[in-house]
Amino acid sequence: MILHLCLPLLVGLLHPALCVYNCSSQYERIPDNSDVTVVCGARTINLEINLCTAQWAGFSITDLALNGNHNASECQGSMDNSVDPPVIRYQLPVNHSQENPCRQSLQIVDEIPDPTGPFSSFLSIQAAIITGFIDTPGSDQGLISYSTDLYYHFSCRYPLEYLINNTQIVASSVSVASSNNSGTFIDTLRMSVYNDSDHAYPLVVPSTGLELRTKIYVEVKAVNLTGNFHVLLDHCFGTPTAYNVSQTEQHNFFTGCSVDPRTSVTSNGLSNVAWFNFEAFRFVQHRSQDVSSIYLHCIMRLCEPTKCQELLSACGKRRKRSVSPFGEESSESATVTVGPLYTAAVEDRPNAAAYSSDVASERDEVKVAALVVGLVFGSAAAALLVLAGWFALKKFYWAGGLPHAFN
Template sequence: MRFSDVFSKTNVAQLCIGDKTFRTPDNSDMNVTCGSDKVYLTMLLCPIYFNGFNETMMFLNSQHTNPACKGEPDWDAKPPVLRFNISITSRECGSVLKVVNETGTGDFAHFSMVQFINISGKVCSKDPSNGAITYFEEAMYLFSCRYSLQYLISNTKMNVSGVTLAVKDTNGSFLSTLDMQLYADQLYETVLGMPIYLKTRVFVQVKASNLTDRFYVLLDRCYATSLPIYIENAHFDLFVGCNHDGQTLMEVNGKRQVARFSFEAFRFTEATNMSISTYYVHCATRLCVKDICPSLVEDCSARKRRGVSDPDSVSDVATVTSGPITINIENGYLLPGDGFGKAADSTVVAVSVIAGIIGAICLTLVAFIVYNKYYAKKVPELGKTIMYPRD
């Protein structure tokens, strides 16, 4: 079916008929630009019309019911095009983000292994037919972009090892390096080893170094993601102000040069069928003058936060990120090992020993009963009292 058969009576048709791009679609019809924060797709519109479709039928990753996943036509362009702008940190329209490890090259040659994120997807047509058959051949365009994970981390003010913040006062600027560390104990002395098990309590510390004692560390929000970068609609909030997850316990915040809290280890439901899964913790962090910090900490009883009149008494917000938290689970049961693993292993051993003892007792009783019945037939007098005459 040709364009002229379906759209010849529309004004739009006149813009494509006679244009050299009014032809069968080709892979070269789409141009992909991997931008700093978005992937930009530009597709020729006339081949789409030639194939029996229009701009209202083209969606990212077949998300036909989501208006946000449609493109914007540009009929002023020569030739006309359809444009898509896709956020590199959003999966709202189903783009696939995959972390891959590669040997470092070029600017990254000094790294033995470099992580990249591939962002890929497709633009698919929606069949206009409503019946049991169709005469339309699906139009599909594939795209992909590759980013250095370090680039994405830096570009979103995230860093696995730390982030630098500056605050100003009347004496100038003070620089501080923040870093996040995970601990296994409430004293924050034993670094948490990996992997860990579900419901293991994780103690998180965000610490400032090289900072004058006039400033404290304040956490506005902490959340977890399955990738080292923030993904819209794919994160779990540990706390946002006064709103805490039920397993999150706040210890110190806005009162020292360290902030501390803890939570119970979990896993994302997308990893249900995986024995090993990984996620990361991120905290939106600021430095504040210690006399001002109390006014910035949200009043949870009143559910409001007081503002601060002096902007030089608080730094901008930056996000510091943990290393990977690895959860180990096998077929729904905890594996042998430290913590909960040892407890589970000890329980199995105890149950096995008890079962063995009961089995041995039952076997002995059965053998005793069988023996008595057999021997009673062979020696009928067994069990009778024999009387001997006295001299």
């Protein structure tokens, strides 16, 4: 419980705090690493400082500030006495860090990936390291002091390479929150499939599957992504079953600059969303099944806008293997999924017996039609012959050749 009365203390005492809290005697010690807690969030970095050890060291809440900004009230913490021991809370925004008065340091570093992870084929992957500190004003007055200067250092590591895979859906889209012990710049990674180029109508897969060569439009989006980074798809591919690291059967839609002829990448590395489309196909191993399933996967990264453009502009002049992981599989990953999508089976051709029977029936119909036409023309010819004979005989009669023939 906190004493609600702030007691004035003598300046020369060992504990020159402005207010006294009922802290346990276990905190009457020099502050150490266990007194600071850091949570690396997608939009904010949240920090907690043990108020009791800071108080024992001779400092109040207003003495500590983020990154040396002691004159900015927004860089000072707020006291929370609802927990034991009480803490000083700080919140540092990640987004728009250049406009942040308590600005921290952000550095992009190259790292060697985990050899057993999904990016094991990369020579290097990248991460963003945000660092900062909370300190007290330096002791610069008098000859001696019984107060120690406090300096709490913190850092957050954010991976820039992500794996999107294996969240199984039949149609439309899926959204799965992404986080890990280090932190992530992304609240949510979302992969969605549509049936139109405007990405307005979610794809609905009929029970019989999609017709082959149907256009499928794919959207990969990072929700609440800081404006410092864009989404760049390194590698997108399809598999007949759910993804695993050792899987070898896959169809590549595109790998970096190399794009399948029936795939089109319409937007990549330009914002927090990337788009591509492809034509529906069947995996040959599903030839005995009524429908063929397709699982979609993408390896994506976050990169600064200029870095994204640098990677994309290098298409056509880069070597097959480079230090940069663009276009290659690369240990940090966040997972989401789209799939399976189903494509329809190829219709069976008529068998030989049915085909022969149809032809024979058609031939019989032709023979009957020919017989009827023949009878009609034969009857007409006979009638013409009779008429011709009658006219000939009548002419002969009038000429006197047959005087009694038509009496």
